[in-house]
Amino acid sequence: MIPGFLRRRREHLASVRGTAHLDAQLRESADMAITAARRALSRRVPELSLEARVCDRERVDVQDVLDTAHEHFGLTDLPRERVAAVLRARYELRTGPMDLDTDAYDD
Numbered sequence: 001m002i003p004g005f006l007r008r009r010r011e012h013l014a015s016v017r018g019t020a021h022l023d024a025q026l027r028e029s030a031d032m033a034i035t036a037a038r039r040a041l042s043r044r045v046p047e048l049s050l051e052a053r054v055c056d057r058e059r060v061d062v063q064d065v066l067d068t069a070h071e072h073f074g075l076t077d078l079p080r081e082r083v084a085a086v087l088r089a090r091y092e093l094r095t096g097p098m099d100l101d102t103d104a105y106d107d
Contacts, residue, residue, distance in 0.1 A: 022075075026083060029069040030090040033060050036068075037100055059101045062087055 002010075041058040062084050069075040069083070087104040096102060 023086070025073045025075060026065070026069060026078070026086040027090060029072065029075075030065050030083075030087045031094070032068045032072065033064040033087075034090060034094055034096060034100065036060075037064070041099060057099055057101050059103075060087070060091070060096070061103050 037058040037060040041056070044056065062080055065083050065087050066078060066080075069078060084104045084106075087102060091097070091100065091102050091104060
């Protein structure tokens with residue numbers, strides 16, 4: 001028989017681990033969506049003139065991250081605000097403003 005405080009502690013730690021795991025999956029999904037957008041842009045670059053290369057940009061959306069999370073991790077019913085926050089963080093960390101646009105700031 002487990003005392004109540006140990007059971008509550010285990011439940012709390014399990015909850016914390018679950019949240020951390022979900023956050024890691026969301027970060028990975030955002031990174032995958034950003035990488036896919038950059039790859040799409042790099043495939044177009046050789047075909048563009050020099051003037052067009054300067055202003056040509058690709059777009060990564062919150063929906064792209066949601067689709068990637070569902071496809072790779074089976075995650076459904078994720079709050080768009082949380083996904084947008086993760087996308088904003090990864091977008092800024094991976095210097096997205098240089099060549100990507102996003103709707104993460106609109107949500």
